[in-house]
Amino acid sequence: MDAVLGNAPRASRHAAPNHSSYSTSAVNFLASFYRSSIGKKWIVALTGLALIGYVIGHLVGNLQIFGAPEKINQYAEFLHSMPRALWVVRSVLLAAFFLHIFTTIKLATENRAAKGRTNEMRATTSPKPAKKTMVVSGLLVLSFVAYHLAHFTARITDARFEKLNHDVHTMVILGFQNPLVSGFYLLSVFLLCLHLSHGFQSVPQTFGLNSKSLRNAITKGGQALAWIIFAGYASIPLAVLLKQLTPAH
Numbered sequence: 001m002d003a004v005l006g007n008a009p010r011a012s013r014h015a016a017p018n019h020s021s022y023s024t025s026a027v028n029f030l031a032s033f034y035r036s037s038i039g040k041k042w043i044v045a046l047t048g049l050a051l052i053g054y055v056i057g058h059l060v061g062n063l064q065i066f067g068a069p070e071k072i073n074q075y076a077e078f079l080h081s082m083p084r085a086l087w088v089v090r091s092v093l094l095a096a097f098f099l100h101i102f103t104t105i106k107l108a109t110e111n112r113a114a115k116g117r118t119n120e121m122r123a124t125t126s127p128k129p130a131k132k133t134m135v136v137s138g139l140l141v142l143s144f145v146a147y148h149l150a151h152f153t154a155r156i157t158d159a160r161f162e163k164l165n166h167d168v169h170t171m172v173i174l175g176f177q178n179p180l181v182s183g184f185y186l187l188s189v190f191l192l193c194l195h196l197s198h199g200f201q202s203v204p205q206t207f208g209l210n211s212k213s214l215r216n217a218i219t220k221g222g223q224a225l226a227w228i229i230f231a232g233y234a235s236i237p238l239a240v241l242l243k244q245l246t247p248a249h
């Protein structure tokens with residue numbers, strides 16, 4: 001017994017970590033991960049992938065406009081019938097959106113500061129035109145999302161939308177009958193897809209994928225996916241402008 005108890009003082013000196021020390025070290029780990037450049041790149045990539053997931057899901061939902069009007073209207077009604085789930089998705093989306101933007105800006109300012117310190121690095125790592133357009137296309141997509149939410153979610157840009165309730169079919173078609181609105185959407189989804197196609201080029205580097213064939217597959221597959229997404233979104237305003245989609249009543 002004494003032999004067992006004899007270990008007690010040593011055991012208390014090296015007390016087993018409790019739950020709070022585990023969570024403190026997890027927070028410390030996350031904080032130092034976020035402070036590192038690779039950590040930020042991971043955050044940008046993971047939030048970017050989550051946002052692409054939404055963009056694809058939203059496109060699949062929107063393409064139902066080419067079916068019977070009830071189809072897309074019932075889909076919108078179904079989404080609004082689960083307000084809690086809707087707000088959870090909205091909150092995750094919003095957090096991913098702002099984390100993506102904030103972390104990208106932080107990475108860009110840190111890179112610029114590092115380049116200022118190391119003169120010879122300026123010659124070897126000057127940003128390619130594709131990288132430069134990432135900030136501009138990203139900011140334009142941000143302004144598009146703000147307009148889009150006011151247009152189809154808050155419905156404050158067009159007085160005709162107020163009375164439509166769940167008639168998303170009529171709302172979208174009336175909205176896109178205005179060539180200026182359609183033109184703005186087409187330009188914005190083009191920039192969004194340009195942003196996505198460039199974004200995919202950084203994914204293999206961020207995740208440290210060394211296999212050349214895997215890197216090529218992700219880059220090429222990502223670019224193809226970006227332009228399929230563009231074709232899908234662009235088809236809706238174009239179909240309205242070409243009178244292939246008209247209001248049901």
Ligand code: HEM
Binds near residue numbers: 145153172185236
């Ligand atoms: C032709 C292009 C698009 C159409 C026709 C369209 C249509 C719609 C409609 C009808 C809604 C309102 C749904 C409702 O409240 O019932 C909506 C909401 C939304 N759209 Fe789009 N959209 C398009 C492009 C995009 C793109 C490219 C993005 C992302 C960059 C996007 C992001 C969103 C977001 C975040 C919401 C808010 C969802 C919510 O209420 O929680 N949309 N869209």
